[in-house]
Amino acid sequence: MSSLTLAARNSSTMLRRNLLHARRYPSLTLNLLLTPIMLLLLFVYVFGDTMSAGMGGGADRSAYIAYLVPGLLLMTIGSTTVGTAVSVSNDMTEGIVARFGTMPIHRGSVLAGHVVGSVLQSVASVVLVGAVAAAIRFRSTDATALEWLAAFGLLALFATALTWVAVGMGLVSPNAEAAGNNALPLIFLPLISSTFVPIDAMPGWFQPVAEYQPFTPAVETLRGLLLGTEIGANGWLAPAWCLALCALGYFWSRSVFDGGRK
Amino acid sequence: MPSSVMPTSSHGDGAQPSPTAPVPSSSPSPSPSAAPAVSAVGLRKAYGDHTVLDGVDLRIPAGSVFALLGPNGAGKTTTVQILSTLVAADGGQAQVAGHDLATAGRQVRAAIGVTGQFSAVDGLITGEENMLLMADLHLIPRREGRRVAAGLLARFGLTEAAKKPASTYSGGMKRRLDIAMTLVGGPRVIFLDEPTTGLDPRSRHNMWQIIRELVTGGVTVFLTTQYLEEADELADRVAVLNDGRIAAEGTPDELKRLVPGGHVRLRFTGPDAYRGAATALPEGARDDEALTLRVPGDGSQRALRSLLDRLDTAGVEADELTVHTPDLDDVFFALTKETAR
Numbered sequence: 001m002s003s004l005t006l007a008a009r010n011s012s013t014m015l016r017r018n019l020l021h022a023r024r025y026p027s028l029t030l031n032l033l034l035t036p037i038m039l040l041l042l043f044v045y046v047f048g049d050t051m052s053a054g055m056g057g058g059a060d061r062s063a064y065i066a067y068l069v070p071g072l073l074l075m076t077i078g079s080t081t082v083g084t085a086v087s088v089s090n091d092m093t094e095g096i097v098a099r100f101g102t103m104p105i106h107r108g109s110v111l112a113g114h115v116v117g118s119v120l121q122s123v124a125s126v127v128l129v130g131a132v133a134a135a136i137r138f139r140s141t142d143a144t145a146l147e148w149l150a151a152f153g154l155l156a157l158f159a160t161a162l163t164w165v166a167v168g169m170g171l172v173s174p175n176a177e178a179a180g181n182n183a184l185p186l187i188f189l190p191l192i193s194s195t196f197v198p199i200d201a202m203p204g205w206f207q208p209v210a211e212y213q214p215f216t217p218a219v220e221t222l223r224g225l226l227l228g229t230e231i232g233a234n235g236w237l238a239p240a241w242c243l244a245l246c247a248l249g250y251f252w253s254r255s256v257f258d259g260g261r262k
Numbered sequence: 263m264p265s266s267v268m269p270t271s272s273h274g275d276g277a278q279p280s281p282t283a284p285v286p287s288s289s290p291s292p293s294p295s296a297a298p299a300v301s302a303v304g305l306r307k308a309y310g311d312h313t314v315l316d317g318v319d320l321r322i323p324a325g326s327v328f329a330l331l332g333p334n335g336a337g338k339t340t341t342v343q344i345l346s347t348l349v350a351a352d353g354g355q356a357q358v359a360g361h362d363l364a365t366a367g368r369q370v371r372a373a374i375g376v377t378g379q380f381s382a383v384d385g386l387i388t389g390e391e392n393m394l395l396m397a398d399l400h401l402i403p404r405r406e407g408r409r410v411a412a413g414l415l416a417r418f419g420l421t422e423a424a425k426k427p428a429s430t431y432s433g434g435m436k437r438r439l440d441i442a443m444t445l446v447g448g449p450r451v452i453f454l455d456e457p458t459t460g461l462d463p464r465s466r467h468n469m470w471q472i473i474r475e476l477v478t479g480g481v482t483v484f485l486t487t488q489y490l491e492e493a494d495e496l497a498d499r500v501a502v503l504n505d506g507r508i509a510a511e512g513t514p515d516e517l518k519r520l521v522p523g524g525h526v527r528l529r530f531t532g533p534d535a536y537r538g539a540a541t542a543l544p545e546g547a548r549d550d551e552a553l554t555l556r557v558p559g560d561g562s563q564r565a566l567r568s569l570l571d572r573l574d575t576a577g578v579e580a581d582e583l584t585v586h587t588p589d590l591d592d593v594f595f596a597l598t599k600e601t602a603r
Contacts, residue, residue: 009401016398020386024427025386095382096383096384098378099382101348102375102376102453103399104371
């Protein structure tokens, strides 16, 4: 059997294992979903009038929903991947991973199972939060089929990027609590991006912080695809961030994981 | 070929030098002609400044049970980790099931099964799912995998618990599931790292029975333990690991004879008989309050007979006679005197 076939078969076994975990113990995933959903409802129903007034031009609450949802979908991914960091860290402290190391299997399949499983969970979470958004009357204004496709592609790519970073965070964390803390930037970064308010509305000294991070270009691109706003340079900045984070997370994770075999 | 390693520390605090000659390296092994299941020469491993293994030699015949005996921190687990390809040695070389660790790790992994000190089961899924996971990873076809899993679960008394999450299992059940998972791939060499640590007496005896049955199938078992009793029960050969070196190696009996500490304890009810015996056996250590004498001896038939003869000659009769053979403590205190200082 070629090593590629072995890798594929082992990885699909590991993926089934991770999905089984998620199905058996959905509380972690569901808890993490609460954050974006609560924020969505809070900002729409409690702050919504004020926020839309701040947007000017006689915008109403539905305009703010439209503004908010693309960022929250990306935040959902960040939130889901915190769970990835926690479950990777949990897994590494379990004896079963040491057992995998003594078996004639493709070593990378352990990580592959986590990554694919996490991306699938992210997609499911995005669909769930998207459904809540649709229920409170989020509508894409004029997205074509191609733009929808691009939007999904961006979400999947973004999920892959954050997942690899989260896997690295999980691997370097000594326990699940530490992993949860180390992965907090994945929830924190969208709060200081252009998810909730335009960057122009932030204090001048803070604008670079909000601008030069992965969430803002991704949020702006998704907004452009779904709502027809200006995308500009974000159209290539967003995928560039994603690819860079994928590469960083991948090599980081591999070096930590393989380094375990000293 | 590595020679059997002898006690490296000389016993120099007035105790009798060990009467038994060092165990000869040519002592019989179950199948001397066959290629050894495990052989290692000069294994070394250090973590930073801390040397864990300082030149370990091993030669384990196929189809035998080998016990690596040692206290916590002696390097037992590190040895297992190296031989099971989990960590690489800093120096030395080793073959497991005929494959070189350094160049043929995959073939080694295909031939071994490892059950670690801490149970290596996935607690979030059921016992049956754990078994099927192993079958899948060994690329066993689905139907065959179910058959193997069901068979092993039955053999280890886990059929009833098969549908429950492994995290709900008792310590003994987890350990049995652990071994059952190890057997899914049909390993030829099985490493058991402290398989009974933390188990209650019944589970421990249960585990001993399981280990004995493993060998009947021609499998080689490499087990680590802190208990001489366990090595005594199970192992064909025992090596004592101390401070990263093999301090002694041999059959359990050879090992016990290597160390002083064996004695016969004589208890008397009357002070007259006690004094008579103390005079007849001047080498005995006296405990005047308890009226007991501790007479050094290895507990062999000949030593006992001569002791009884001397008591008869003196015309005294002990009310109670117990033979004390060395336990792990004795072995360790004897073999590690120098390093302890």
